[in-house]
Amino acid sequence: xxxxxxxxxxxxxxxxxxxxxxxxxxxxxxxxxxxxxxxxxxxxxxxxxxxxxxxxxxxxxxxxxxxxxxxxxxxxxxxxxxxxxxxxxxxxxxxxxxxxxxxxxxxxxxxxxxxxxxxxxxxxxxxxxxxxxxxxxxxxxxxxxxxxxxxxxxxxxxxxxxxxxxxxxxxxxxxxxxxxxxxxxxxxxxxxxxxxxxxxxxxxxxxxxxxxxxxxxxxxxxxxxxxxxxxxxxxxxxxxxxxxxxxxxxxxxxxxxxxxxxxxxxxxxxxxxxxxxxxxxxxxxxxxxxxxxxxxxxxxxxxxxxxxxxxxxxxxxxxxxxxxxxxxxxxxxxxxxxxxxxxxxxxxxxxxxxxxxxxxxxxxxxxxxxxxxxxxxxxxxxxxxxxxxxxxxxxxxxxxxxxxxxxxxxxxxxxxxxxxxxxxxxxxxxxxxxxxxxxxxxxxxxxxxxxxxxxxxxxxxxxxxxxxxxxxxxxxxxxxxxxxxxxxxxxxxxxxxxxxxxxxxxxxxxxxxxxxxxxxxxxxxxxxxxxxxxxxxxxxxxxxxxxxxxxxxxxxxxxxxxxxxxxxxxxxxxxxxxxxxxxxxxxxxxxxxxxxxxxxxxxxxxxxxxxxxxxxxxxxxxxxxxxxxxxxxxxxxxxxxxxxxxxxxxxxxx
Numbered sequence: 264x265x266x267x268x269x270x271x272x273x274x275x276x277x278x279x280x281x282x283x284x285x286x287x288x289x290x291x292x293x294x295x296x297x298x299x300x301x302x303x304x305x306x307x308x309x310x311x312x313x314x315x316x317x318x319x320x321x322x323x324x325x326x327x328x329x330x331x332x333x334x335x336x337x338x339x340x341x342x343x344x345x346x347x348x349x350x351x352x353x354x355x356x357x358x359x360x361x362x363x364x365x366x367x368x369x370x371x372x373x374x375x376x377x378x379x380x381x382x383x384x385x386x387x388x389x390x391x392x393x394x395x396x397x398x399x400x401x402x403x404x405x406x407x408x409x410x411x412x413x414x415x416x417x418x419x420x421x422x423x424x425x426x427x428x429x430x431x432x433x434x435x436x437x438x439x440x441x442x443x444x445x446x447x448x449x450x451x452x453x454x455x456x457x458x459x460x461x462x463x464x465x466x467x468x469x470x471x472x473x474x475x476x477x478x479x480x481x482x483x484x485x486x487x488x489x490x491x492x493x494x495x496x497x498x499x500x501x502x503x504x505x506x507x508x509x510x511x512x513x514x515x516x517x518x519x520x521x522x523x524x525x526x527x528x529x530x531x532x533x534x535x536x537x538x539x540x541x542x543x544x545x546x547x548x549x550x551x552x553x554x555x556x557x558x559x560x561x562x563x564x565x566x567x568x569x570x571x572x573x574x575x576x577x578x579x580x581x582x583x584x585x586x587x588x589x590x591x592x593x594x595x596x597x598x599x600x601x602x603x604x605x606x607x608x609x610x611x612x613x614x615x616x617x618x619x620x621x622x623x624x625x626x627x628x629x630x631x632x633x634x635x636x637x638x639x640x641x642x643x644x645x646x647x648x649x650x651x652x653x654x655x656x657x658x659x660x661x662x663x664x665x666x667x668x669x670x671x672x673x674x675x676x677x678x679x680x681x682x683x684x685x686x687x688x689x690x691x692x693x694x695x696x697x698x699x700x701x702x703x704x705x706x707x708x709x710x711x712x713x714x715x716x717x718x719x720x721x722x723x724x725x726x727x728x729x730x731x732x733x734x735x736x737x738x739x740x741x742x743x744x745x746x747x748x749x750x751x752x753x754x755x756x757x758x759x760x761x762x763x764x765x766x767x768x769x770x771x772x773x774x775x776x777x778x779x780x781x782x783x784x785x786x787x788x789x790x791x792x793x794x795x796x797x798x799x800x801x802x803x804x805x806x807x808x809x810x811x812x813x814x815x816x817x818x819x820x821x822x823x824x825x826x827x828x829x830x831x832x833x834x835x836x837x838x839x840x841x842x843x844x845x846x847x848x849x850x851x852x853x854x855x856x857x858x859x860x861x862x863x864x865x866x867x868x869x870x871x872x873x874x875x876x877x878x879x880x881x882x883x884x885x886x887x888x889x890x891x892x893x894x895x896x897x898x899x900x901x902x903x904x905x906x907x908x909x910x911x912x913x914x915x916x917x
Contacts, residue, residue, distance in 0.1 A: 319408060331395045332393070490728075549582040582877060606635075607635060626664075670689065760778045760782075775787065776789065870911075879893050
């Protein structure tokens with residue numbers, strides 16, 4: 264029923280020349296002028312409900328039929344119509360199918376003997392608009408038109424909101440007067456034209472818990488069921504700690520190098536931009552861990568103190584004893600008490616003998632509520648800062664055990680504001696990660712739900728789920744919520760189906776008719792006709808030929824491979840790395856022999872992650888000689904020939 268009408272309208276418009284269309288527009292503007300526009304706004308039960316009253320005047324000089332297009336907020340439906348003249352209101356309009364409304368509309372406009380009555384017809388005007396047809400209004404007279412709208416507002420950052428369009432009249436913009444109640448109003452300005460294009464209406468609706476979630480179903484008599492999920496995340500998922508003691512633990516290993524160490528230090532300023540009241544200490548770990556400031560200092564002093572450190576304090580060296588850096592941070596926090604935070608950097612180039620348990624044992628000294636985050640800066644790349652949580656990383660259980668997350672941070676802190684915003688998630692929770700809806704059906708849900716964000720999903724199917732469960736993680740804490748059925752949302756679902764384009768297009772004509780009557784809504788198949796009880800064909804009625812020309816109840820124009828290759832290759836044989844190590848060690852071994860005796864019965868097992876020494880074991884009959892040889896091995900600076908993570912056993916016999 265909808266498609267032929269739409270096709271006819273399109274064909275009619277194609278038949279018009281540009282001059283015809285321009286004339287139509289001028290005629291439409293001249294037909295009726297708007298004198299007043301008032302909007303009363305209420306937010307109730309998760310919906311926005313509006314009562315719109317507009318005063319129109321017939322400036323045509325005759326009783327001819329008039330028309331006016333009303334623009335709607337996105338997704339809004341019209342659920343009532345009232346028309347009044349001279350302070351008297353006709354009974355509320357009746358919702359009818361389009362064919363019935365059109366037949367009665369044409370009948371009442373036919374010639375007759377009754378006194379003229381003011382008639383109004385409110386029809387579907389396409390996506391986001393209504394067409395209002397008016398008949399019987401005397402020249403120069405005014406009519407009050409009042410209609411109700413209902414819509415599902417958007418949610419953002421703790422507020423329900425929607426945009427009310429601004430309409431242009433012949434005289435320019437006519438600003439509506441809003442009755443707002445507890446809501447607020449701001450203008451939406453087009454950046455290019457700098458003109459207001461809409462009015463944004465908001466009402467505070469911040470969830471008291473992590474999320475507000477609602478779920479509802481509505482069966483249609485065709486055997487299919489409407490179902491909808493609404494989830495609103497709180498504007499803040501967690502509070503930033505007050506006066507925290509923060510320890511940044513820097514990976515100072517050769518595998519990081521000067522660039523990697525600088526990339527770690529680069530994140531301190533944007534982190535502290537979100538924790539300006541923090542007391543801060545830095546720890547750097549290589550073979551051992553050491554403090555860099557020697558005391559906790561105010562966040563504001565950190566940049567100057569970092570700049571004043573001698574370069575050798577931040578120089579890379581052998582060793583990646585992550586557990587020692589973590590342990591020292593825990594001890595420092597235990598000494599000062601209060602709220603503790605640890606940001607532990609690593610490139611994950613750790614020795615074979617490392618285990619998560621070593622780090623967890625070292626962290627036992629930390630105050631109970633200390634939160635630890637692990638950050639990988641090994642591949643910063645270019646561009647602004649980015650961050651990505653990785654729960655699959657082998658080190659992530661260390662962070663999870665202390666309420667935190669493992670995060671990979673790329674890019675650089677070029678823009679201070681953007682960088683601080685990117686790292687806010689290390690100071691307090693800003694999203695629900697691994698966000699999922701546990702239910703049957705296909706759901707288009709992002710894997711994260713950021714604070715202040717929302718989910719709005721409406722579906723039409725034959726087998727709706729009986730229960731909806733939300734799951735995810737807030738830092739390390741598991742999030743799970745069984746979503747209750749919401750009676751108010753269920754009652755609104757037929758109207759949502761009319762207003763939401765994707766759902767409306769999925770409905771058959773019969774289903775659309777059903778939900779339109781259930782929600783009392785104007786739709787592509789239903790219209791409102793307002794007429795006084797005494798209305799009848801009148802002395803100003805139109806002749807049949809005129810009615811036929813208006814039969815569309817709107818404007819119209821008439822007449823107007825694969826491949827293979829062969830060849831020889833020679834494998835490159837790399838250097839003898841054990842021999843190379845022996846040569847690198849020779850001067851130091853000779854010095855140890857002169858101090859502690861013959862080293863020929865000793866051997867050194869050295870582990871390297873590429874060109875960085877991360878572990879040394881010496882077998883020697885002399886403890887003093889073993890200690891000397893250990894220091895010699897740790898002091899080696901390996902060449903780029905060492906590219907793999909492996910252990911090397913170096914016998915020192917001749």
